[in-house]
Amino acid sequence: MKQSEFLNTVMPFKDKVFRLAKRLLVSTEEAEDATQELFFKLWKNKENLKAYNSIEAFAMTMTKNYCFDRLKSKQASNLTLVHSNYREKDASLQKKVELNDSISLVEKLIEKLPEQQKLIIQLRDIEQYEFEEIAEMLQIKQTAIRVSLSRARKTIREQLTKQHQYGIS
Numbered sequence: 001m002k003q004s005e006f007l008n009t010v011m012p013f014k015d016k017v018f019r020l021a022k023r024l025l026v027s028t029e030e031a032e033d034a035t036q037e038l039f040f041k042l043w044k045n046k047e048n049l050k051a052y053n054s055i056e057a058f059a060m061t062m063t064k065n066y067c068f069d070r071l072k073s074k075q076a077s078n079l080t081l082v083h084s085n086y087r088e089k090d091a092s093l094q095k096k097v098e099l100n101d102s103i104s105l106v107e108k109l110i111e112k113l114p115e116q117q118k119l120i121i122q123l124r125d126i127e128q129y130e131f132e133e134i135a136e137m138l139q140i141k142q143t144a145i146r147v148s149l150s151r152a153r154k155t156i157r158e159q160l161t162k163q164h165q166y167g168i169s
Contacts, residue, residue, distance in 0.1 A: 006046050010039060013056045016127050017063050023122040024067035026111075034070065038063050054136065060129075061137045064119065105163060109156045117152035124149055 017038055022031035038059060042049065052058045110121055116138075123129045123137065124145075131142045138145070 006043065006049075009049065009055055010042055010059065013059060014039075016056070017059055019127060020060060020063050020122060021067055023110075023126070024064070024119070025070060030070065034063060034066050037066060054133070057133055057136050060123070064137065068115075102160075105160065106156060109159050110152075113152050113155065117148050117155075120145055120148050121152050121156075125153075 014035065018031055018035045021034035021038075022028060025031050025034060041062065042055075042059065049055050049058075110118055113121065119138065120134060123134045124131070129137075131145055134145050135142045
């Protein structure tokens with residue numbers, strides 16, 4: 001596999017890999033390192049990539065495993081979560097502040113979920129993978145993914161409702 005063919009194969013899902021790594025590792029720098037490490041490993045094994053049905057699913061699985069290894073290692077450190085993906089045009093300052101608070105709250109609630117639910121929320125709701133793809137990546141049944149996703153969403157919804165109704169009789 002030549003360099004141009006390799007780049008055409010892996011570059012379309014580069015951002016998805018980065019977002020998954022960022023969701024799991026929290027830190028932008030750690031996520032960038034994870035993405036770079038993944039592409040290095042893919043490049044080293046470029047001749048074997050044709051054996052996989054979905055290189056993207058393989059890459060996402062590698063990313064997940066690398067991130068979990070990093071989190072388990074003693075080098076992993078807790079860094080603050082900064083979210084800047086969402087921007088709304090022509091919104092009042094009050095709306096922007098409320099929106100940022102809501103986004104931060106949802107991110108904090110996602111972080112409190114069990115690892116599997118957190119990963120499934122990331123892959124389905126943020127990365128927009130199909131259930132079949134997620135099942136292949138995580139090596140679990142689609143029904144288990146649906147149940148886990150439903151429970152995660154319910155937990156987040158209940159916590160948001162509780163937060164927004166606090167102090168209201």
